[in-house]
Amino acid sequence: MHEAPIIKLGGLNIDLSIVFMLIVSCVIVFIIARLATRNLSVENPGKMQNFLEWLVEFVRGLSNSTMDWKKGKPFISLAMTLIMFIFVSNMLGLPFGVVTDVHDAEKAQIFGQPLVSVTEKMEAIHKQHPNEEPEVEVAWWKSPTADASASMALAIMVFLLSHGLGMFKNTRAYFKHYVHPYPYFLPINLIETFSKPLTHGMRLFGNIFAGEVLITVILRLTSLGPVGGVFSVIGLIVWQAFSIFIGTIQAFVFTMLTLLYISQTYAAEDDH
Amino acid sequence: MSLHWESFVFTLIAFLILYILLNKYAFGPLFSVMEKRRELVQQQLSEAANTREQATVYVEEQKQALQEARQQAYEIIEQSKQTSGKQAAQIVELARSEAARLKDEAVRDIQNEKNKAVEQLRGEVGVASVKIASKLIGKEVKEDSVQGELVDQYLKEVGGRS
Numbered sequence: 433m434h435e436a437p438i439i440k441l442g443g444l445n446i447d448l449s450i451v452f453m454l455i456v457s458c459v460i461v462f463i464i465a466r467l468a469t470r471n472l473s474v475e476n477p478g479k480m481q482n483f484l485e486w487l488v489e490f491v492r493g494l495s496n497s498t499m500d501w502k503k504g505k506p507f508i509s510l511a512m513t514l515i516m517f518i519f520v521s522n523m524l525g526l527p528f529g530v531v532t533d534v535h536d537a538e539k540a541q542i543f544g545q546p547l548v549s550v551t552e553k554m555e556a557i558h559k560q561h562p563n564e565e566p567e568v569e570v571a572w573w574k575s576p577t578a579d580a581s582a583s584m585a586l587a588i589m590v591f592l593l594s595h596g597l598g599m600f601k602n603t604r605a606y607f608k609h610y611v612h613p614y615p616y617f618l619p620i621n622l623i624e625t626f627s628k629p630l631t632h633g634m635r636l637f638g639n640i641f642a643g644e645v646l647i648t649v650i651l652r653l654t655s656l657g658p659v660g661g662v663f664s665v666i667g668l669i670v671w672q673a674f675s676i677f678i679g680t681i682q683a684f685v686f687t688m689l690t691l692l693y694i695s696q697t698y699a700a701e702d703d704h
Numbered sequence: 705m706s707l708h709w710e711s712f713v714f715t716l717i718a719f720l721i722l723y724i725l726l727n728k729y730a731f732g733p734l735f736s737v738m739e740k741r742r743e744l745v746q747q748q749l750s751e752a753a754n755t756r757e758q759a760t761v762y763v764e765e766q767k768q769a770l771q772e773a774r775q776q777a778y779e780i781i782e783q784s785k786q787t788s789g790k791q792a793a794q795i796v797e798l799a800r801s802e803a804a805r806l807k808d809e810a811v812r813d814i815q816n817e818k819n820k821a822v823e824q825l826r827g828e829v830g831v832a833s834v835k836i837a838s839k840l841i842g843k844e845v846k847e848d849s850v851q852g853e854l855v856d857q858y859l860k861e862v863g864g865r866s
Contacts, residue, residue, distance in 0.1 A: 581711035
């Protein structure tokens, strides 16, 4: 499997591919948003503006389906950023990947820093098969959401935001929710509460990561000769299309769940 | 799969920066434009409703005015019909009375003329009969009063016979 290019910098394990891909995603999302809002017009919106307004209406619909519009309004921007960021991130890993082969632990370095993950992996391989030349593939280009840290970061951010809002803005209903409907439901409610961010982040990560793994596997088919090549191309076409679908659905689901979790804590009624 | 808290933090930072930038440079203006459009549509809708209401009122007024005009025209025609009828009757009445007056006058004139003619004839007949009588009796009736009495007497006799 592909290794992540990780360097040690001031005691921090920095995953260069994640940092790089995060920056790429953010830049693309920002450019799209800026292009769409470049020539804003009240009466004669352009195509891009129409598209973004459609997205806003869509997110507003999601928000309205979970909570009151007055309470949901401040989170439209957040949901918009989430859906655009996750969608772009999901799509980034699909068209191509940048993978480098490393055979020599000495050469596994960038900006003068050794790629820690690669050297460790090489040592591990070397221990298992001392006679073989170790080969490690380093993935530089992938979906940031195909990394568990990134997906979980978004999920836990939503978790903290929703529970913070619940605690401070909707205190009574929020704490009442834990002993609902009877006090001895507290453990169940706690498990439910803490399983939410886990499933929230892992769902996104799992879907996107699995998609990229399967793309890698399909690409490996080419090593089986011409027949494998044909199957590889057909499989890639099908799987890429499906991954686009999955990426869209996951962006939608993540945003939807974000609004839902916020509504459950922040907008929950007292008598719920 | 590997979890690194550094990647975690980077993701959060990147996402927050993106959120702030988008909010400031993209979504903020976009939301305000959408809000403006919503207001514009609302305003135009209410304007349209107002215009429609005004139009309805206007049409109602026009209808009423038309009705009034029609009523007035009818009254005028009715009035003129009445006056013309009255006038005609008046004229006829006038003509009738005029005719009656003319007839009366004519009758009176005729009577007058007749009386005059009778008077004149009586005088002439008197003179002629006196002359005849004087010729017959050979003497002249000198005194006028006696002469007149005689004539009248004769004439009465003549008139009584006739």
